[in-house]
Amino acid sequence: MSAAFRTGIVGQELNEIGEPGEAAWPELPVELRDCAYSPDRTGYDGVKSNYLRVGNPRLVLMAANEDQAGAAVRYAETVRQATGQAPRLSLRSGGHGLNASSVNDGGIVLDVSQLKRLRFEDEAAGLLWVQAGATWGDVAGFLTPHDMVLTSGNFGDTGVGGLSNAGGVGYFVRADGLTIDRLRAVRLIGADGRVRLVDAEADPELFWGVRGGGSQLGLVTDYLFQASRLGTQRGDASVVLQRASYQAADLGGFMAAWGDLMRSAPREFTSFLRVQAIGGGRHVVQATNVWKGDDTERALPVLEAAAGLAPLAGHTAHLLSYPEMVPTPRQAHYGQQQLRMRDGLVDVVDANLGAAVAESLSRPSAVLYEIRFLGGAVADVPSDATAWAGRSQEALAVLWTEPLGEAAQDDAFAPVRALSSGAYGAYASDLRPEFAEFVWPGPTGERLRRLAQRQDPHQLFNQGLRLAR
Helix, strand or coil: CCHHHHCCCCCHHHHHCCCCCCCCCCCCCHHHHHHEECCCCCCHHHCCCCCCCCCECCEEEECCCHHHHHHHHHHHHHHHHHHCCCCCEEEECCCCCCCCCCCCECCEEEECCCCCCEEEEECCCCEEEEECCCEHHHHHHHHHHHCEECCCCCCCCCEHHHHHHHCCCCCCHHHHCCHHHHEEEEEEECCCCCEEEEECCCCHHHHHHHCCCCCCCCEEEEEEEECEECCCCCCCCEEEEEEEEEEECCHHHHHHHHHHHHHHCCCCEEEEEEEEEEECCEEEEEEEEEECCCCHHHHHHHHHHHHCCCCEEEEEEEEEEHHHHCCCCCCCCCCCCCCEEEEEEECCCCHHHHHHHHHHHCCCCEEEEEEEECCCHHHHCCCCCCCCCCCCCCEEEEEEECCCCHHHHHHHHHHHHCCECCCCHHHCCCCCHHHHHHHCCHHHHHHHHHHHHHHCCCCCCCCCCCCCC
16 A cells, blocks of 8 residues: 555545455545545544444545535545445534434545534624534624524534534524524535525425435535524623422422423523432432523513422522533544433423333433423424424423443333324434434425435435435
């Protein structure tokens, strides 16, 4: 093997990558050689993995710009034509996708983490372009001086790409809806490697699909969002954060009381729970509650009601800035997260849900539950307006489990799965076709399947959760 190849100047010797007997891949085009990492290039070990998985791809392409990202997609198509089979093609922005499909073994990882520009198109209207490789911590830092926020995930290291195609259930979900509900346009690279602007006018059907359809339709490099202005007194994007810890002797009763509180709460108030069993039928419940803005006078009654749901083991409430609410440690990824997830969109938050969560947490592989209340602006959107059909369910319930296999995870989640009528594809570790049918049920799934066939007939974008074709 040549010295040039060892340092990553990849040409025809790219065919040497992989195990003996693998089909030869075509020569890498000149425009990709400086961003290509094969297993023999220094630095490969630092780019082969994501948060949940250590990958072993044949090639990692660290695109520095949109042109390189398009060239990478075209190269994957060249491989398909040369070998007769599409290579595994994983798309990675932040690497936090909980189904771990942003890396693979033996295929291509197309990483867009260097595409991280943010810019206003119309500041007065809150319209800003965000590239897929930016993180939500970057977005929070950019918007805070303008007293704006954007509903998103709740961890700053999460990439904007991926989440913004799948849904986005963040701390402002009841006030502003899902992240996809704030999308106004995207720049998308299709299976032909070409970039196109997609919005409600240019291609309304494709715009429907990229809002909730995941990565089945192409690679989005830029998102046009409409942020919301808070109007805080100091103009610094302050919010009220309440953290409450309870010991619940009766989880069913606690869940029923929480559901009643949230149905009547103002939309500015969002509540997420974490529930763990501590033995003897008792559970620790930790609530993270956010009031959008700094109107403490309006927030106080609902904060007091939340504090009174059960005997408190701990409680804090204070004002903090938007960036402080989404921690951004900027960690490198090496497959460090070993837990796995199951989730469901639950129709009603009541005592039955509490009993199901308690039963679920008694199973050997179960670790904890997250329960995120929805409603509000989420339910304002018609179920057929986006590829996220779950607009009527009251909560997202997520079980974190030990990695003891699919059967153990299914068994642990079964009590809550029975109360669910849909799921969020990006917040689970399940890539099975039957889960995809649950995420995109009925007419939504049929419409998305037809659209995917139109956009990607050879299934070049073949990693991640997708509907069977």
